[in-house]
Amino acid sequence: MNTGVPSLNIGMVGHAFMGAAHSHAWRNAARVFDLPLEPRMVAVAGTSPERTAAAAQRLGWSEAVTDWRELIERDDIDVIDICTPSDTHREIAVAALAAGKHVLCEKPLANSLAEADEMAEAARKAAELGIWASCGFTYRRQPAVALARQLIQDGSLGTIRHVRVTYLQDWLSNEKAEHSWRLDASRSGSGALGDLGAHAIDLAQWVLGEKITTLSARTRIFVDARPSAGSGNLEPVTVDDAAFVLAEFSDGVIGTIEASRYALGRKNAFGFEINGSNGSVAWEFERNNELQRYDGGADPRSAGFTRVLVTEPSHPYLQNWWPAGHTLGYDHAFVNQAADFVTSICAGLQPTPSFADAAYVQRVLSAVQLSENSHQWQAV
Known part of the structure; x- marks a missing residue:
């Protein structure tokens, strides 16, 4: 596309999935939104030459490379988009920011609080030079969520009293399902907590405009070993299968956050209810x-x-999409995210959520794990 x-x-x-x-x-952000710069898909990096070349052709990238460092070294690339497992995020993001590249990184930001804090500090220093970093908590870009x-x-609900957020899936309910990197703490950091709970924590804090300050939490592993995809030998599961959090927010709101990959019948059931004094x-x-x-x-x-059907041009993002009543899906939020990212960096503004925002989510995740270990309330 040449506009x-x-x-x-x-x-x-x-x-893979996020890529x-x-x-x-x-591919679509500049087709939907009037952007000051048009994203150009220069190159994608992967580990396998064959799979990466096939993905580049299928997904619309001009080139395929097998070392992400090549992307960072190239003068013809402005943005590094990180869609890899979370154990690689810190190394790629810190190197990209040091090389003067803007960064969009998938969630969770990192596998540990120390890594997340290092990334946030690298982003803070880069921002002083006009280099920006953002984390992909994409559900913020769902129009109905933004309307909430x-x-x-604007005070329409009055004083907020409590919030309940759940993110439930069932893809691990079969005890014979194969082991994967998502079940290895050294690769994924945590299980349902970081995969699903991170989204729930970010959304609760963003929609309310407040941070979680203290919490009490429990996590569980329901199946402690699964067959290897290659040999069939049992490999240990070292991450949580479900997490439940009782949280207090900075303005006195109380809430619960639940994440599970064992909620049989729930495929991607993410949702919230927020109750205020007026509604x-x-x-x-x-x-x-x-x-x-x-x-x-x-x-x-x-x-x-x-029931408010959030498809009117006056609703968030919808002035750029289809006529009223023509609904959006999962993929549209990623287009909204890309448009927000491009618009912010062109204006010299911090795109949201920042790495600092994402590091605070990581701080909450860390507090959850500490609470599980101590069976006590934890400050965030």
């Missing part, structure tokens, strides 16, 4: 274009949760 708009050259590391979602976003935040921020809102990803809203001042004879 005559100057380009912003992208190099992406990793081409495909990000590629879709880079607007209603809370409530509720959202679930399986009906992601709808926000349920309750008006506490309504006539009790007809009061009830109202």
Whole structure:
């Protein structure tokens, strides 16, 4: 696509599930949004020459390379997009920022609080030079979620009292399912906690505009060994299968956060309900274009949760998409994210969430693990 708009050259590391979602976003962001720079998909990096070349052709990248360091060294790449397992995030992001590349990094930011803090510090120093970094908590870009935040921020719900967030999947419910890197703490850092709970923690804090300050938590491993994909030999599971958090926020709100990959029947059930003194809102990803809203001042004879179809041009992001009533899906949030990222860095503004925001999520994840180990409340 050549619109005559100057380009912003992208190099992406990793081409699996998240790499495909990000590629879709880079291909389409300038087609949907009027961007000051047009993302150009220069090169993708992977470990296998054959698989990476095939992914480049399928996903729309001009070149394929087998060493991410090559992307960082190239003068014709402006942005490094990190879509690899979380044990690689720190090394790639810190090197990219030091080389003067903007960075978009998938969540969770890192595998440990120490790594996340190092990344946040590298991003802080880079920002002083106009080099920006952001973490991909993409559910912020769902229009109904952004609308819920607007209603809370403008006071429509009154004083917020409590929040409940759940993120439930069932892909590990079969005890014979094969082992993978996601079940190895040295690769993934944690299980449902970091994979799903990180999204839930970020969304709760962002929608409320407040941070979690103290918490009590429990995690569980339900199946402690699984067959290897290669040999069939049992390998130990070293990450949590489910996590439950009771949290206090900085403004006095209390909340619960639940994450599980064993909730049989739930494929990607992410949602929240937030209750205030004047009303409530509720959202679930399986009906992601709808926000349920309750008006506490309504006539009790007809009061009830109202379905708001979030497809109007006045709703967040929707002025750039389809006519009212034509709903969006999972992939559209990645396009919204890419557009926000490009717009922010072109304006010389910190794209959100920042690495500092993502490091605070990591701080909460660390506190959860400390609480599980000590069976005590933990300050964040």
